[in-house]
Amino acid sequence: KNEVEQSPQNLTAQEGEFITINCSYSVGISALHWLQQHPGGGIVSLFMLSSGKKKHGRLIATINIQEKHSSLHITASHPRDSAVYICAVSGGTSYGKLTFGQGTILTVHP
Amino acid sequence: DTGVSQDPRHKITKRGQNVTFRCDPISEHNRLYWYRQTLGQGPEFLTYFQNEAQLEKSRLLSDRFSAERPKGSFSTLEIQRTEQGDSAMYLCASSSPAGGNTGELFFGEGSRLTVL
Numbered sequence: 199k200n201e202v203e204q205s206p207q208n209l210t211a212q213e214g215e216f217i218t219i220n221c222s223y224s225v226g227i228s229a230l231h232w233l234q235q236h237p238g239g240g241i242v243s244l245f246m247l248s249s250g251k252k253k254h255g256r257l258i259a260t261i262n263i264q265e266k267h268s269s270l271h272i273t274a275s276h277p278r279d280s281a282v283y284i285c286a287v288s289g290g291t292s293y294g295k296l297t298f299g300q301g302t303i304l305t306v307h308p
Numbered sequence: 309d310t311g312v313s314q315d316p317r318h319k320i321t322k323r324g325q326n327v328t329f330r331c332d333p334i335s336e337h338n339r340l341y342w343y344r345q346t347l348g349q350g351p352e353f354l355t356y357f358q359n360e361a362q363l364e365k366s367r368l369l370s371d372r373f374s375a376e377r378p379k380g381s382f383s384t385l386e387i388q389r390t391e392q393g394d395s396a397m398y399l400c401a402s403s404s405p406a407g408g409n410t411g412e413l414f415f416g417e418g419s420r421l422t423v424l
Contacts, residue, residue, distance in 0.1 A: 241415035
């Protein structure tokens with residue numbers, strides 16, 4: 199069993215739909231990261247959170263430390279949101295040494 | 309500053325050759341990370357520098373792999389005697405110290421290695 203598990207692995211949506219991607223982890227963490235990766239490789243950090251909820255534009259990330267679970271929500275999805283969304287966790291004082299989930303491939307159709 | 313840059317973006321080499329990748333982090337970031345990503349998988353941690361000190365290495369980093377950050381700025385990752393299994397995307401990331409804007413990682417575009 200991986201330390202970080204994401205679901206679903208693949209997600210297809212129609213433009214405008216509300217999207218949820220889930221992440222569960224089995225280790226103690228200091229922070230959880232949501233990342234976006236477009237074809238060609240570049241990774242962009244969307245959120246880093248250790249408790250509660252963060253919002254940026256149409257993106258919302260929540261984390262429940264007790265349940266070791268986080269969700270990434272996209273409201274009013276758009277084809278440009280199509281990408282791989284990756285959950286990763288960090289522990290201790292090395293914030294950047296991340297353990298990654300396998301990613302969720304999101305495709306939003308117009 | 310334009311962010312983390314990596315060079316080259318693509319490298320095709322024959323098995324047995326040596327390759328070197330370079331990463332230039334965001335200038336004020338003292339932490340630098342190398343990750344490797346194979347197709348369809350999430351990235352895997354390879355090694356981590358704080359300033360010029362290499363503080364941690366993954367067991368994934370065999371003796372053929374060496375990384376340096378000689379002056380605490382740019383870093384190089386060298387792979388000697390490449391094997392086909394080394395084919396992957398090599399990602400570099402940097403971050404600032406804990407405190408303030410803590411721990412957010414900034415990734416480069418990656419260096420894709422193909423070993424024939």
